Amino acid sequence: MNAATRTRSSSRTAGLNATFDDERYAWTRRTSTRRVGVVAEALLLTALTAVALLAAFGALPLVTSVVVWTAGFLAFIPLHAVVNLGVRGVFDRRESTLDEVQRTMRDRSSAAVHAVRVVLGLVAVVGAVAVALHAPVPTQAYSVGFVLWFATWLLSTWHLAWTLPAEDD
Amino acid sequence: MHDRIAVLRAERRTSRKELAEAVGVHPQTIGYLERGEYSPSLALALRIARYFDLPVEAVFSLDPLPPLSAELYGRTVR
Numbered sequence: 001m002n003a004a005t006r007t008r009s010s011s012r013t014a015g016l017n018a019t020f021d022d023e024r025y026a027w028t029r030r031t032s033t034r035r036v037g038v039v040a041e042a043l044l045l046t047a048l049t050a051v052a053l054l055a056a057f058g059a060l061p062l063v064t065s066v067v068v069w070t071a072g073f074l075a076f077i078p079l080h081a082v083v084n085l086g087v088r089g090v091f092d093r094r095e096s097t098l099d100e101v102q103r104t105m106r107d108r109s110s111a112a113v114h115a116v117r118v119v120l121g122l123v124a125v126v127g128a129v130a131v132a133l134h135a136p137v138p139t140q141a142y143s144v145g146f147v148l149w150f151a152t153w154l155l156s157t158w159h160l161a162w163t164l165p166a167e168d169d
Numbered sequence: 170m171h172d173r174i175a176v177l178r179a180e181r182r183t184s185r186k187e188l189a190e191a192v193g194v195h196p197q198t199i200g201y202l203e204r205g206e207y208s209p210s211l212a213l214a215l216r217i218a219r220y221f222d223l224p225v226e227a228v229f230s231l232d233p234l235p236p237l238s239a240e241l242y243g244r245t246v247r
Contacts, residue, residue, distance in 0.1 A: 021195075088195075099193065099194040099195045099198050100194065100198075100209070100210050100213060101194065101195065101197075101198040101201055101207050102195060102198075104207070165201060165204070165206045167197050167200065168185070168197065168200040
């Protein structure tokens, strides 16, 4: 890595850290906001799973499921931005930019959801295989597997957003 | 873990941000410590004690800390 690339990378990291500490986003760090964000994301992913299953078993036209999925994931982007700002992006930032409390809370959340993550990962695989074998539209197996795997990836962020102590004003 | 960080900060007129910058943590971390929501590592406890120029046992304790006035004058509230 040359000096110019290093400087660009370093300023990008600094910019990211500044965003997570920006007081304009203090509202995202309120316990109530974080919890509403977690519930909204969980409901959104549950709805997307249901849509994929309905499409797989022919109860919903494929075009409708594609439209709903596109809209769902477009809505997910700002929603997850709010949740991620609420936890100060501790899962996305460099280790060196976190202090010991942030590292401890991040690791605690990862450990707390580990078992659930393993089970949900298995459900994602089993669910996708089951849909592929038994559903009239087997291509929807990818959607079912993907959305459940996606949820496993979000579990630790949800746990942290739900359990993080309230911050000072 | 109990501590006197809030009392010492007030006495020294130090903000959370100033203390956090001096000991290398996020300002919210000082809040978590003051409210007893997080027990610091030994290294952080020592850095905070050094910032206040006090022995670590004067700032942190496993038992509830008595008011500083009671320690200074040996009197308790009646």
